[in-house]
Amino acid sequence: MHVALALMLFFLVNWIGKHAIEFGYVSTSLFEEPNESVALNFFIRALSPAVFIILVSSAAVAVSRPELRLGIINVVPYYYVLRAVIIFLFNRHRLISWPGYIFHSLFGIALATLAYIYLILPNRSLIPDLETAGNELWLALLAFLYAVANKITLSGGPGARRRNIFVNSHYVAARARFGEKIDSKVSDELLKLVAYSVLVYEDYCRPPAIRTLERLAVWKKRRTTGIMQVAADEVLTDEESVNRGLDILLDSWEKYSSEEHLWSRVRLSISDYNKDEDYIQRVHEVMEILAKRVDPSFRAAYDSIWN
Incomplete structure (x- = not known):
């Protein structure tokens, strides 16, 4: 099941990336060369796996199948390995910045691991509680920092x-x-x-x-x-x-x-x-x-x- 979820995540990230090229997402295409948005690329490549397993685990708890969330952290390394294999299979390896890929992979796995330990393993609903809305100020702060970082672009790289x-x-x-x-x-x-x-x-x-x-x-x-x-x-x-x-x-x-x-x-x-x-x-x-x-x-x- 975890391999299937990793494959689902792969197609989902590709779909998101395809629609985000004009906003500065850098794909593995030979021709697309946008002004690279640092924040957007980091978010899609490193944060998407953690967000994905949180959403899947939330759905599992919501439908009273909390056992499905156990071991879901395996989806993340499977996803990065699968993406690397497909890159080589499609002969795109010369179009990839491998130091950047390794950095995003390690950071993504670390972040997903933290999410798994502190958010997913505890058997509680992950749906936001409006009574603790004060904590959402942190989300607003993160959104602000993302908006600022997203203005940083790299062109002609x-x-x-x-x-x-x-x-x-x-x-x-x-x-x-x-x-x-x-x-x-x-x-x-x-x-x-x-x-x-x-x-x-x-x-x-x-x-x-x-x-x-x-x-x-x-x-x-x-x-x-x-x-x-x-x-x-x-x-x-x-x-x-x-x-x-x-x-x-x-x-x-x-x-x-x-x-x-x-x-x-x-x-x-x-x-x-x-x-x-x-x-x-x-x-x-x-x-x-x-x-x-x-x-x-x-x-x-x-x-x-x-x-």
């Missing part, structure tokens, strides 16, 4: 550096595995930049563990498989998907050769690969990172888009 490292590592790996094939099929440097950007972004969206699961989905007659996520009736290896993906890009590049503006040609070629507007924008962002911060040899090709 290490998140951008971790993002560049992530793109660089995936690009280097792609170049080592598929560089010879890409160089032999693609001569245009701008198209080559597009191809690497699509490859890196698809690898980000579908890390190796997920691609393995996709190959096992034998009940689907047609599906996207391989590192470049090419649709086919049969399962594709990474090498086969790169070969077919390059053919798709080459055909599109030739089809739009008459476009007056290079950016239009690039955009339409990516659109043929995936028509989603967000996808096109993300691939372009990877192109910019590659050209400006990872491989300067692409800089001239990238700059030519805007000339």
Whole structure:
């Protein structure tokens, strides 16, 4: 049961974080880079587990099942271990500040332990008592301190550096595995930049563990498989998907050769690969990172888009 509760907490925190990005929450996404709110990130990452087990224990006492609260502290370390495992499973570990993760985990476990000992284990209702409303002044004070701390933001921090490292590592790996094939099929440097950007972004969206699961989905007659996520009736290896993906890009590049503006040609070629507007924008962002911060040899090709 505690593992199931840890999984529930994981999805709940992710849902909260997804809706708090615009307020300064920093996710493990490759692209979102808000002004980091110190208080908000600390609250969501370190305090959420304690709040969660208190709420669950309150519900257990309220429905006359107080025994369910016993051992609920196990949910918290399970949650942090589960989150770390999923980060590695989805190949996001280079996007994480691990010292920060360890700090939030240890603080969260310590806080939850205190809550468990002093609030949860005593067999009493955890629902607030209006007769002791004077004690709620402390809650008002904490709310005030949170509001003040939430004004402290960190912009241009290490998140951008971790993002560049992530793109660089995936690009280097792609170049080592598929560089010879890409160089032999693609001569245009701008198209080559597009191809690497699509490859890196698809690898980000579908890390190796997920691609393995996709190959096992034998009940689907047609599906996207391989590192470049090419649709086919049969399962594709990474090498086969790169070969077919390059053919798709080459055909599109030739089809739009008459476009007056290079950016239009690039955009339409990516659109043929995936028509989603967000996808096109993300691939372009990877192109910019590659050209400006990872491989300067692409800089001239990238700059030519805007000339």
